[in-house]
Amino acid sequence: MTTTEQTGAALAAPGLLSGAYRTVWRWHFYAGLLVLPFLMLLALTGGLYLFKGEIDGLAYRGLSQVEARPATVSPDRWVAAAEAGTGGKVASVLVPARPDQAARLTVNLPDGGKRTAFVDPHDARLIGVTPFGGVMETVKRLHSLILLGSWANAVIEIVAGWAIILVATGIFMWWPRKRGVGVATIKATDTARRPFWRDLHAVTGLYAGAIIVFLAVTGMPWSAVWGDQVMGYLKDNGLGRPRPPAASPAFQHAGHMNAPVGVGWTMEGMVMPTPDAVGPARLSTALATAEAQGLARPYTVSIPTDPALAWTAARVVQRVEDNRILYIDATTGAVRADVRYDQFGIGAKAYEWGIGVHQGTQYGWVNRTLMLAGCIAIWILGISALVMWWKRRPNGRLGAPLAPPGPRAKVAVLAIVLPLAILYPLTGLSLIVAVGLDRIVSMLNRTRPQAA
Template identity: 60%
Template sequence: MTSSSPPPLSDAFRAVWRWHFFAGLIVLPFLMLMALTGGLYLYKAEIEGLAYGRMAAVEVGETRVSADQWQSAAEQAVGGTAAAVVVPDRPDRAVQVRVRTDQGERTAFVDPYTGTVAGTVGGQGLMEVVKKLHSLELFGKPFNILVEIVAGWAIILVATGLFLWWPRRGRDVAVALPRPGDPARRPFWRNAHAVTGLYAGGIILFLALTGMPWSAVWGDKFLNVMRESGLGRPPAPAAASPWSHGKDHNAPSGTGWTMEHAVLHVPTEGPGILSRVIATADAGGMGLPYTVSIPADPSLAFTVSRVTRQAEDARSLYVDGMTGQVVADLRWDQFGTGARAFEWGIAVHQGMQYGEINRLIMLLGCIGIWVLGISGGLMAWKRRPRGSGLSAPPKPTDPRARAAVLGIVVPLGIVFPLTGLSLLAALGLEAAWRRLRPRN
C-alpha cells in the first residue's frame, strides 16, 4: 500500500522558505506602513478637500488683485518669506503660498480676488506629513535609507514567493483561485496568502522598482548618472548659464524627478517681481495649476512648473524675475529616454497616469500588501509549536541548498547596494546565531 502523503520538502525549498519567512518578518511592517500611507496619498486631492475645504474655497470675483499682494498678505500673516505659490486651476479656489519661517514652512490660503488670508497650515499640509511618513523622512533623513532596503527586500519577497508558489511534482497544485475554508485553520490563510501574492505580486514589484528614485543612496546616484549621461535633464538652453544644483531654499518645487533641484542663473540683481513672472507664465500658455518657485538667491531664475497628472504634460519655465524674459522652456519632448521612463513610472506609481483605473490598481496593490502581511503573520502564528512563540520554517539539511536563495538575492544585492549590504548583515547574523546558540 502506497502512502498518499506528499514527498518531503527539498532542501532548496526549505532554504527559500526560511529566507522568505525572515524577509517578511523584518520588511512587512515597513511595507504595510508604506502601503497605508501610499494608499492615502492616492486620494490626496479628496483628503485635502475635506481637511481644508473652507480655507480653500473662495467666492469668485470680477478681478484679481496682483500676485505681489498675495505674496505680501501671506508673508505678513505667517511672518516669513514666500518660497512658492500654487496657482489653482479653478476660479473658486484659493491661491496657496508657502512661506519660510525660522520654525519651518507654513502654507497660507489667500483669496486671489481680495488678497485676504483665510487660514494657514503647517508645512505643506496634512498630505505632506503622509508623504514624509511614506518615505520614512518623518523619522529623520537617515531613515530614508530604509526605503531602498525595504524596496529591495520587497522584490526578494516577490521572487521567493513565486518560487514557493510554483507547482512541484507530487505536491499540491499551485493555488490560483480562492478556496473555501475555515479561517481558524492555517490552510485558509496559506491559500489567501498565495492567491493574493500571485495577483498583487506584479503590482508590488512595480511599486518597489518605481519607488527607488526616492531612496537616499541609489536614487541620488542614479539621478546623477541620468543627468550626466544626457538621458535625464535636458541640455542647457542657448545663451543661458549652465544648469546648477540648487541647495536648501533654492531648489524649485514641482519640477518632477528629472529636474529636481535644477536651477538656472540669470544676469540680474535685486529681488524679482512675482506678478511679472505669473504674467509671463500665463502669456506663455502654461497650463493650470502650476507652482511658482521663488528663489532665495536673487541671481537665480524663477521656476514655473505645471502640476501634472500625466508625465507627458510636464513643463517648466525658467523666468528672469526682473525682465519677465523666459530663460528656458522645458517640455516632455526635451527629456531624455531615461527621464521619460522614470517620470512615467512615478506618475503610474502615484496613480495618475491612466486615470481612475490606474489609481484603483495601485490601491489594490496597497491592500494586497496588508492582506499578505496579515495572512503571513497568521500562518506563522498557527504553525508555531504549541506553547511557544513564532518558529522559523525548517532549515535545509544540506548547506549547499543556500545557493537557491543566493541565486535570487545576490543579483538584486548588486543592483541595489544597500539591499546587498543588508543581505551580508543577515548572513552574518545567521552565522553568528549558529555559533552562539546552545547545542543539545
C-alpha cells in the same frame, strides 16, 4: 497530534520537502520578518497618498474655497498678505486652476519652520494659515520615512529590495510541482484553520505580485543611495535633463533655500542664473509671463532668495507628458528656458513615467485602482502571514523553517537574492547582516537542549 506538532514534524522530515524548497521558505520567512512592518506602513501611507487631492480638499475645504469673481488683484498683494500674516518670506505660490479656489503660498519662517498660507486671489485676503503641506505632507514624510529621521530614508532601498525577494521566493514556493501547491483559488473555507490563510496568502501573492514588484522598483527613486546614484548617472550621461537653450546660462545646482518645487525629479534642484537682471523681481511679472506663454493652470511659482536666479513656474500635472517648466527673469519677464517632457533624455523619461504610475496619476482611475490594489494586497499578505505563523509557532521559539544541511540547497536562494544584492547595494548589505543573524540563530538552535 496538534497542528503545530504536525507542522514541526513536517519541517523536520527532509523527505517531505526538498532542501531547496526549505531554504527558500526559510528566507521568505526572514524577508517577511525584516520588512513587513515597514512595507505595511509604506502600503498604508501610499494608499492614502493616492487620494491626495480628495483628502486635501476635504481637510482644507474651508480655507481653499473662495467666492468666484471675474477679476483678481495683483499677485504681489498675495505675497504681501501672506508675509504680513505670518512674519515670514514667501518661497512659492500655487496658482489655482479655478476662480473659486484660493492661492496657496509656502512661507519660510525666521525660525526655520514653514507654513502654508491661503489667500483669496480676488482681494488678497488672508483666509488662514496651516502647518506646511498639512495632513498630506505628514503622510508623504511618513511614506518616505523621513519623518523617522534622515537615516530612515536609506531603509526605503532595503525594504524595496526585500519586497522583491519576498515576491520571488513566494513564486518559487507556489510553483506547481508533484505536491499539492500552485493554488489559483482559495480552496479552504474554514477561517479558523491554517489552510485557509495559506491559500489566501498564496492567491493574493499570485495575483498582486507583479504590482508589488512594480511599486518596489518605481519606489527606488526615493532611496538615499540607489536613487541618487542612478539619477546622477542619467543626468551626467545625457540621459536625463535637457541642455539649456543657446546663449542662456547653464543650469546649476541650487542650495536648499533656492531649490525650486514642483519641477519633478529630472530638474530637481536645478536653477538658472540671470546675471543681467535689473530692477525688483515681482510675482506679478512672473505670472504675467507664465500666462502669456500659455502655461496651463494650476502651476507652482518658486521664488528664490538669491536675486540673481531666475524664478521657475512648473505646471502641476497628472501625466508626465504634460510636464513644462519656465525659467523666468522676474525683473523683466523674459523667458530664460522653456523645458518640456520631450526634451528629457530617455532615462529621465522612464524615471518620470515610473513615478507617475507609482503615484497613480498617469493613467487615470485605472492606474489608481491598480496601485491601491497593490497596497491592499500587501496588508492581506502581512496579516495572513502573521496568522499562519501564529498557528504553527513552536513554544518558546521563533518558528523559522529549519535550514537543510549542505550548500547545494542554498543555490536557489542565491539565484534569487544575489542579482538584487548587486543591483541594490543597501539590500546587499542587509543580506549580509541577515546571513550573519541566520548563522547565529542556527548555532543557538544546535546548542539548545532538546526536550525529551
